Amino acid sequence: MRILYINNDGCGYADYIDVAENTTVEQFFMIKMSGKDAGDYMIRVNRQPVTRDYVLKEGDRITITPTKVEGAKIL
Amino acid sequence: MDDIKNLVKIANQVQQALLKLRNYRYLELLNQFGSASDKLHEIVAESKKLALSLSHNWFTAADYCCGSIDRLTSDITYYISRVKQFAEKPREEIPTLSALVEDLKQLEQEFGKIEFDKAATTISLITKPITLDDVYLGPFKIQLELKKLSELYKDSPYYCIALDPHPAATNEEVTHPHVSNDKLCEGEGCAAIRTALEQGRLCDFFTLVKSILNTYSPDSPYVSLYDWDGEPCYDCGYVMDRDNSYYCSFCDRTFCEECSTYCRNCEETLCRGCAGKCEICEEPLCSNCAHKCAECGIYCCESCLEDGICQNCIQESEDENEQSGNQTTGTNEKSNTNQSAANTPEIKLAS
Numbered sequence: 001m002r003i004l005y006i007n008n009d010g011c012g013y014a015d016y017i018d019v020a021e022n023t024t025v026e027q028f029f030m031i032k033m034s035g036k037d038a039g040d041y042m043i044r045v046n047r048q049p050v051t052r053d054y055v056l057k058e059g060d061r062i063t064i065t066p067t068k069v070e071g072a073k074i075l
Numbered sequence: 076m077d078d079i080k081n082l083v084k085i086a087n088q089v090q091q092a093l094l095k096l097r098n099y100r101y102l103e104l105l106n107q108f109g110s111a112s113d114k115l116h117e118i119v120a121e122s123k124k125l126a127l128s129l130s131h132n133w134f135t136a137a138d139y140c141c142g143s144i145d146r147l148t149s150d151i152t153y154y155i156s157r158v159k160q161f162a163e164k165p166r167e168e169i170p171t172l173s174a175l176v177e178d179l180k181q182l183e184q185e186f187g188k189i190e191f192d193k194a195a196t197t198i199s200l201i202t203k204p205i206t207l208d209d210v211y212l213g214p215f216k217i218q219l220e221l222k223k224l225s226e227l228y229k230d231s232p233y234y235c236i237a238l239d240p241h242p243a244a245t246n247e248e249v250t251h252p253h254v255s256n257d258k259l260c261e262g263e264g265c266a267a268i269r270t271a272l273e274q275g276r277l278c279d280f281f282t283l284v285k286s287i288l289n290t291y292s293p294d295s296p297y298v299s300l301y302d303w304d305g306e307p308c309y310d311c312g313y314v315m316d317r318d319n320s321y322y323c324s325f326c327d328r329t330f331c332e333e334c335s336t337y338c339r340n341c342e343e344t345l346c347r348g349c350a351g352k353c354e355i356c357e358e359p360l361c362s363n364c365a366h367k368c369a370e371c372g373i374y375c376c377e378s379c380l381e382d383g384i385c386q387n388c389i390q391e392s393e394d395e396n397e398q399s400g401n402q403t404t405g406t407n408e409k410s411n412t413n414q415s416a417a418n419t420p421e422i423k424l425a426s
Contacts, residue, residue: 012269065282072262
């Protein structure tokens, strides 16, 4: 099924992707953000906070935004 | 209903700004292409000069041409990369009005009230008070200027304004380790922020900026939190950062550059209060390197003493010796004259 995936980590990514039916938010995060701690991210589905066991549906919009981003001095 | 109407008005302004941004991208592509093209013309001209130089065996001139060509190829590489950057960007779809309204609603949910200044066309949000590593920095207003959104590729279109500023002691323009003159240095978030603004995802933009404000990167701040309150000079009270402070091991205090010096003998840093000076050469000295002249008792550095005697005393001694030497010589000369006269036989001239 197709969902809109927006990842604001790194360079930023926003596009439609295919995911398996009955994929939960937790499973999706583990696949796409392997090795990262979900606690360091703000996850929204259709602009709303959801539980980790929320099952993604066709046409859902999932956004993953880091809550810890390091700034830097301009050289 | 009024809230929805307001959100629709704001969304409309955002949509107009995004249209201008998309058009600006094409203009910027033309601009960069023009710069690359100018450099190509210059390199063609240089290659003609090179050919002419070689035909006349002017090898010095040929070397000069090679240097110019080398510089121009670096310039062209830069401009070509800029052209590619703008040319390969996918054409961004402008979000619909309803999508923008949904985004603004989410923004209100996440952050609370949005401030929209119709005259200045700014969208602003206020963060909660920020404290990093026990240093209170206060709340910040993240202010996005829609009029400047089209300049995204040249300049940042938003500001981070400290509402209860607690700036660094050594630089009042720095209100946050990563904010100077109300401008945020985005660091790792730069690319994601650009993409979010290009695509009109305002909630993601504000969330990313808020994340940077709530994260401390000790590797590259304008002023580190360790130095935030600075350190006052023990003597004059001037507030300095730790990198520019000088420790005096004799009195165990910290001083600024003006109030400190160093021993010219051992190069130990010390404050002007603890520093003495050599009475001969007048250079600063620490108490460990100051030696007393055995004759007059003044304090000198090692190089101004000879066998424990200072240069002044040595000079005096030499002067005295010279004087007494002269007197002795004068007496001896007189007695020598008398003696020689006595020793000289009397010569009687013949009549």
